[in-house]
Amino acid sequence: MxxxxxxxxxxxxxxxxxxxxxxxxxxxxxxxxxxxxxxxxxxxxxxxxxxxxxxxxxxxxxxxxxxxxxxxxxNGDAGFVVGIDMGHLNTNIIVLNLAQEVVAERHVPSARLGNDPGLIDWLERQVGAVVSQEKLRMDRLLGVGISLPGIVRGREGVSESYMNFDGKPVRDILHERFEKPVHVEHDAKAMALGERWFGAAKNVSHALCLNVGWGLGLGIIVEGRLLYGRDGYAGEFGHVEAVPDGRLCYCGRRGCLETVASGRAIAELARERLESGAVSRLTSTVKNRLEKIDTQLVVEAALAGDQFSIELLDEVGRHLGTGVSTLINLFNPEVVVVGGRVAGAGQAILNPIRTGALQQSHVKLGRDVKFVISRLGAKAGALGVAMLAARDLFEVDHLNPSAYV
Ligand SMILES: [Zn+2]
CATH class of the missing domain: 1.10.10.10 (Winged helix-like DNA-binding domain superfamily/Winged helix DNA-binding domain)
Structure with missing residues (x-):
């Protein structure tokens, strides 16, 4: 050339x-x-x-x-990109045109995340379904973005925890299947990018985006850009120590913040305490089958005024707030966005996070931070990866544009 x-x-x-x-x-x-x-x-x-x-x-x-x-x-009619946010429980798919308008969306229970090649067929079916739902033409598809939990190295297109097929990057496999460029991203980072482009972190240079879902994820926006670190792992907030010698975490260590401040922690703590005789309407909701209690039920009970659930969310929120205070001291954000399943609890989770954070952070730094619940909710991740796919169409980052303008 x-x-x-x-x-x-x-x-x-x-x-x-x-x-x-x-x-x-x-x-x-x-x-x-x-x-x-x-x-x-x-x-x-x-x-x-x-x-x-x-x-x-x-x-x-x-x-x-x-x-x-x-x-x-x-031109919104030039074509569309598809963003897929595949979680442990739910998969959200959003079709975005280049004018950043959502033209179709689909929310379905996830296939079991793992390393079964059948997942690629499943994804293809889901994308086919959302595209045909709005009678879009598949030849207008310009690119695909997918967000996954676990360990993801987006730049290399590799997901290590799930959809890891003998080390071949999932990006390349999906590229072959869709015959379009594919962008792979970590779920918490995808959510933060969704907030940065469409939500509470829009037009904000410094933001912390918490993804309190099954686990605890974090996206850090500094100077308007998402922080990746050397390998793309920056933001593993869920695995900082919160309780010395505390509960065993799935990462193999004890007392990680995620063991006391995540959707999983909420469900586990609720079950344990009810088994030891605590009183809550949850017991009758699940007809005494306490193993059926999940995060969503606790959130719903809290919203309905169940004191046990309100106190549990308060405790978890304060743990989270203490962790956030460290982040506030380190990153001096303008806004802290709380997203993920637990964010459905609204003020019942936001207030204790704010209280915990302000108690511990530097007075001057904490005073002006805004704490908000994500308005995008479960859509943030899919919007984030859809935009990544769109950006790839006009990518200039790998070049040195300053030499050419
Ligand atoms: Zn851990």
């Missing part, structure tokens, strides 16, 4: 990338965002106008020169 061609492709991708992030921009804002000169931006947008990706319109109000400014955005 010639150097001129490469330069033009990079400039075009920088523009498409900026439009994907910001939805609609005037040409002068595009020039400012990308560092490309205004005449060059105008030229590229004009040459792309009849093409697939860019649409323009004129602003009603005139600019200082008395001309209507031209606004550019991505």
């Amino acid at each position: 010639s150097k001129v061609h490469t330069k033009n492709r990079i400039r075009r991708n920088l523009i498409l990338h900026a439009l994907l992030e910001r939805r609609e921009l005037s040409l002068s804002d595009l020039a400012r965002e990308t560092g490309i000169s205004l005449p060059m931006v105008s030229q590229i947008v004009a040459s792309e106008k009849g093409g697939k990706y860019i649409r323009t319109r004129e602003e009603h109000e005139l600019d200082r020169a008395g001309r209507p400014p031209i606004l550019a955005r991505l």
